Amino acid sequence: MRAAARLTARPRPAWRSWPSSRADRWALAAVLGLITAAVLAGAALGWLGRPVRAPAAPLFGHVLPHVGPGTPAALLVAWAVIRWGPGLADRLPWRRLLAVAWLAAVAWTFALALVDGWQRGVAGRLTTPFEYLSEVPGVTDVPAMLRGFTGRILLGTPDNWAVHVAGHPPGALLVFVGLDRIGLGGGAWAALLCVLAGCAAVVAVAVTLRALGDEPAARSALPFLVLFPGAVWTGVSADGLFAGVAAGSLALLAVGLSRPSRWCLLAAGAGLAACAYLSYGLVLLALPAAAVIVSRARRSPLLVWAGLGAGTVVATVTALGFPWWDGYHLVQERYYQGLASARPYAYWVWGNLAALAICAGPVAAALLRRAAATVAGTRTPAVLLCLAGLAAALAADLSGLSKAETERIWLPFAIWLPAAATLLPARDRRGWLILQAATALLVNHLVLTSW
Numbered sequence: 001m002r003a004a005a006r007l008t009a010r011p012r013p014a015w016r017s018w019p020s021s022r023a024d025r026w027a028l029a030a031v032l033g034l035i036t037a038a039v040l041a042g043a044a045l046g047w048l049g050r051p052v053r054a055p056a057a058p059l060f061g062h063v064l065p066h067v068g069p070g071t072p073a074a075l076l077v078a079w080a081v082i083r084w085g086p087g088l089a090d091r092l093p094w095r096r097l098l099a100v101a102w103l104a105a106v107a108w109t110f111a112l113a114l115v116d117g118w119q120r121g122v123a124g125r126l127t128t129p130f131e132y133l134s135e136v137p138g139v140t141d142v143p144a145m146l147r148g149f150t151g152r153i154l155l156g157t158p159d160n161w162a163v164h165v166a167g168h169p170p171g172a173l174l175v176f177v178g179l180d181r182i183g184l185g186g187g188a189w190a191a192l193l194c195v196l197a198g199c200a201a202v203v204a205v206a207v208t209l210r211a212l213g214d215e216p217a218a219r220s221a222l223p224f225l226v227l228f229p230g231a232v233w234t235g236v237s238a239d240g241l242f243a244g245v246a247a248g249s250l251a252l253l254a255v256g257l258s259r260p261s262r263w264c265l266l267a268a269g270a271g272l273a274a275c276a277y278l279s280y281g282l283v284l285l286a287l288p289a290a291a292v293i294v295s296r297a298r299r300s301p302l303l304v305w306a307g308l309g310a311g312t313v314v315a316t317v318t319a320l321g322f323p324w325w326d327g328y329h330l331v332q333e334r335y336y337q338g339l340a341s342a343r344p345y346a347y348w349v350w351g352n353l354a355a356l357a358i359c360a361g362p363v364a365a366a367l368l369r370r371a372a373a374t375v376a377g378t379r380t381p382a383v384l385l386c387l388a389g390l391a392a393a394l395a396a397d398l399s400g401l402s403k404a405e406t407e408r409i410w411l412p413f414a415i416w417l418p419a420a421a422t423l424l425p426a427r428d429r430r431g432w433l434i435l436q437a438a439t440a441l442l443v444n445h446l447v448l449t450s451w
Contacts, residue, residue, distance in 0.1 A: 070114025198240025269309025389416030
């Protein structure tokens with residue numbers, strides 16, 4: 001009788017055994033617990049009169065449920081990538097796959113941005129008084145701007161820079177000045193540049209993995225890179241642009257060491273140095289760069305060419321009048337002249353990690369668990385790059401110079417976490433993709449992001 005009962009028992013529903021690994025389920029529960037704790041603690045501190053200075057903590061924005069013209073498109077793109085993405089990633093020829101992935105990422109990012117509408121979500125995003133474009137009309141002499149840049153960083157100085165310009169080296173401002181000078185001024189063109197460059201990071205991560213000898217890992221990662229929840233902030237913020245430049249530079253480093261190619265290494269060094277002039281925190285790209293170098297240790301003597309490229313950029317900008325170290329020290333002072341001085345480190349030192357978890361998506365919990373368990377035995381490029389991205393974010397976190405808004409500021413680091421998607425069992429991947437897409441859709445429809 002008991003045997004017959006066992007034979008006729010209904011099979012366990014598939015959703016109840018997802019993820020297939022109990023350890024992954026615990027990792028997912030832990031990261032959801034972290035996010036929940038950050039939300040509740042942020043709200044409780046506000047009710048107690050000790051606000052953390054981010055209305056939708058741990059995210060920077062306002063809780064405002066809404067839909068928009070991008071809603072149907074975002075749902076359609078998510079469904080298409082979940083339905084066909086893994087299969088296409090396995091079958092398509094490499095170059096065609098990269099083109100399809102980039103176009104899908106652009107569609108996903110623009111659809112999410114348009115949930116907030118064209119003006120509020122795209123064209124007007126970079127035109128607020130806090131943003132770079134507000135300072136573009138005043139830059140009529142670039143060498144003079146570079147020579148006087150540090151003198152306008154601190155509050156209280158004559159004609160001090162807008163918040164985002166003051167908080168970064170002049171490279172970011174120069175990008176938008178250059179765009180304006182070629183006749184592509186205004187918020188719409190600036191937004192387009194940020195989205196197109198930011199989505200290029202999807203391709204750059206895959207190219208890096210393939211150049212380091214792991215094409216299967218690159219193919220496994222691409223659907224997760226396309227549905228990266230950080231696309232909410234890639235569209236539209238300058239940090240999306242930074243992520244694209246950073247990932248592209250690391251891809252050049254990987255290609256240059258693998259072929260080898262001196263020209264690629266020169267360009268990689270110049271690109272990585274340029275990143276330091278886009279955002280001070282991007283000096284932490286040294287960690288993922290080290291992961292690339294470790295993966296191609298036998299070619300390390302060729303790094304002299306990357307050093308030459310980096311040195312050329314640093315020497316040129318310094319000669320033109322902007323001393324990076326002076327700017328960095330002044331930014332530390334300016335940081336605590338503004339809102340950051342009222343943001344409690346005791347909350348944000350762990351609240352930032354909840355924001356990172358939302359940006360990278362819940363799958364990052366399983367990927368980091370698996371990568372940490374794997375690194376002691378098999379140090380594949382995918383594992384090293386995933387952990388290097390986390391290490392860079394942790395270093396930024398502990399510095400105390402990243403309190404809130406890290407869901408966008410850490411985009412150049414978070415984009416490397418999906419590199420380890422190859423560690424996931426094939427049967428679990430669509431489930432994780434659903435969760436990744438759901439995270440981005442929920443955030444974009446429940447929170448009106450701002451910066």
